[in-house]
Structures are given as structure tokens and as C-alpha cells.
Amino acid sequence: MKLDLNIKKPTTRNAKNTFAEIERGAIKLFYERGYHNTTVANITAEAGVAAGTFYLYFPSKIVLYQHILGVFSYNIRKYIAERVSEKNTRYEKEREGIRSFFEYMIENPEMYNIIWEALYIDYNLFRQYYQTFADRYVVGLEEAKKNDEIRDLDSEVIAYILMGITNFVGLKILFDLGNNNIDIEKIIDVIMEFLEKGLFKENAH
Amino acid sequence: MKLDLNIKKPTTRNAKNTFAEIERGAIKLFYERGYHNTTVANITAEAGVAAGTFYLYFPSKIVLYQHILGVFSYNIRKYIAERVSEKNTRYEKEREGIRSFFEYMIENPEMYNIIWEALYIDYNLFRQYYQTFADRYVVGLEEAKKNDEIRDLDSEVIAYILMGITNFVGLKILFDLGNNNIDIEKIIDVIMEFLEKGLFKENAH
């Protein structure tokens, strides 16, 4: 499934550094200005190398983007999975999943913009990213159902519901990141109470 | 608050048609190819007018985008508000809000891409769009709290939770729109049961 992007890996130590600098510069600029407002010349200038150097490693600008998306996609899944696997109940796993998503997002605010931008750069990659994320989620939810931990609701719909909650509350957190008075734990508390008891009171209808 | 985009409104009937054709062509192409892969020449060709005609009405390509975003933003809010106001309980309002969001989205799949793309074209407009949407939501939620219909949770967080749910489940629906066996009512049932009782069973932790 891992598609070959035709990227040339550097061998010498200096070259590895050059490659990493191009990655770093691209992530910074794609985040700050978006893919289309970032030129290859911008990236190489940020990386401190000549324009032509870019094409030693990447056959095109779009391939660099696809590569970076792949790296982020892998890293966030790994980050979350490692922390969730430490917990035992679905409730604790869910809480930890949400917390680690927010953590990763705050440490790597570039990820957000870069992943969403796939919708306008490579639609299939965008769709695949979320569908893969959802598929993994479904596995955990089905297991929790077997253990009688969660209600018997369509797991795929629930997966998208939970991704929607974390992504949009995450968006709000990014909006407010300038303000120093955001309390992430308090926000997670609200989400968890919502997941526990729902929105409506018993007499609501 | 309504910002002046410096758009020239047409006066004669023919000119009104030209203006509408440019709007229509732009929406079609922004949806199909994205903003950056759509040229002004593409838009005028789609509209069946000469390239220069574009600048009779819009001072630049970006202003046309901002104009279209404003139209969608207004239309979807109006569409939902009209239907929600017919309902009495918060439960019924919520269900109708979700349903009408999906309805509008399926009828106007362009809206989704065009609004999200704001993140890469005009960040402030993007942020303003969601914050305005959330602010409206908060008003309704606060009222429902007073009526003891919903739990006492932070209304702004809940607003982003609910927007996240509708947007991401909506995304899933758009992914699957090719398949003819999607049952929207069933998906809404899942969301509503989730909102009623939460995700976890009583004995979950």
C-alpha cells in the first residue's frame, strides 16, 4: 500500500542534513503560507541550499508534499497508539487518545494545516488518511462493544463522530492558542462528560 | 461587520446574467479543481465571456472567492435557521439542524470544499466563519440549559463538539455519495442516540 514516491535518500552525513533541512523548511513554509504560496525557491532558501539541490532528492514539489503528509500521518498515529495502549478500559483509552491528539497538535500545529490541505492537493490521499484513521478506530470500538463497555451503535459512524469532536475542538484550541488561559484538561473533562452521559437530560423529550 | 469587497453590481438584465454566469462557473471550478488550479481564464471560458469581462465586476480573483464564501456562509445559515425555528424542543431542533445541514451539503457539495479552502486563502475569514457559527450555536444551547433540556456543560465547547460531529459525519457522507446505499436517516438516528445517552454504558468505569 505504501506508494513509491521516487524520493532519493541521501547517503553521506552532510547530505542527510541537507535532506532534513529541506523537509524542515518545507514544513515551516507550508504551514505559514500554504502549499501554493510556497515556492521551491522559498524552500531551498529556508533550507540554506541552492534551488537545484531540491531536485537531487525530490522529483517534484508535489512529491515533497506527499512525503511530508506521510510522515505526519505515521507520526501522529504512532504517538497516539503508544499512549492509548498503556490504558486498559475503553474509557481510559478514549480519554488518553483525545489528550494525546491535543498534545501532538499543540506541539506540531503545522500538522493540522498540512493534512487538511490535502483536500486541495491530493484528494485520494486526504480521503485515505481519514478512512485509515477511522478503520483503526473501528477495531478498538468493536472490541469495546464485545466487552460491553460501550453502546451498540454503528462503529464507523461513531469513529467519524469521535474524529469530528477531536478535530473541531482541536481547531478551537488552535484558534485560542495565543491566549494563555486555555485549560486543556478542563476541555477534555467536558468532552468526557459528554461521552459518558450524552447531551440531553432524561426528560428532554 | 460586512466587509466591502469592491464588487461592481451589474444593472442591465444581460449584465446580471453575465455576473451570475461568472459566479456559477467559479463555484463549479473551485469545487472541481480548487482555487489555485482554477485560472481567471478558466472561469470566463466556463461562463462564456471574454477574460477582460471578469474585471468589470470583480477587482481580483481573491475577491471573487471571498464573495462566494460569503454567499455560501449566508445561505447555509439561513437554510438551517429556517428549519430549526419550526421545531420546539432542543432535541427536535438539534435533529432538524443536523438533518438540514446534511441536506444542504448533499445538494451543494461545492460548499464544503470552498469553505474549508478558506484556511489556505484567507485564514481570518475561515476563523470568522466557524466562530460565528459557534456563537449562534451557543445562544441556542444557553436557552436549552435554562429550560433544563440539556446538561450544564461549557456551551462553547459543546458548540464545537456538535459542529465537529456534523462536519465529519458529513465528510463521510460525501466520501460515500457514489454508493447508492447510504441511509441518511439511519445515520442521524445513530448521532441522536449518541447525543441522548452518550457513548459509554453505565458500568464502563
Next chain:
DNA sequence: TCAATAAATGAACAATCATTCATCTTATGA
């Protein structure tokens, strides 16, 4: 009917930018 105004045209312009390539520099390993 006929000036005055509005609408429309499309070739030309100027700027941008992804990519190439001939040349030079550095590293490697036998």
C-alpha cells in the same frame, strides 16, 4: 433619434515559478 453610459472583447504585458543542466566541489574506498 442620438448622445451618453454600460458592457464586452481579446490581444498584449509583466511577473512568477517549477524544472533543467552544465559545471564545480566534496567524499569514498581500494
Next chain:
DNA sequence: TCATAAGATGAATGATTGTTCATTTATTGA
């Protein structure tokens, strides 16, 4: 040490595209 390969350079290229403008056509109101 030295031949070979890998890494790096940056000016040049060619294609694209947002915008302008001199000119032509259509509409309007008196």
C-alpha cells in the same frame, strides 16, 4: 593517492497566468 561517484550550485528556460487597456458593441433615457 587517485579515480569514481555523490553532492551541490545557480543561471537559464519555458510555460503559465493575473491583470490591463485600447477598442468595439449594446443599452438607455430624453
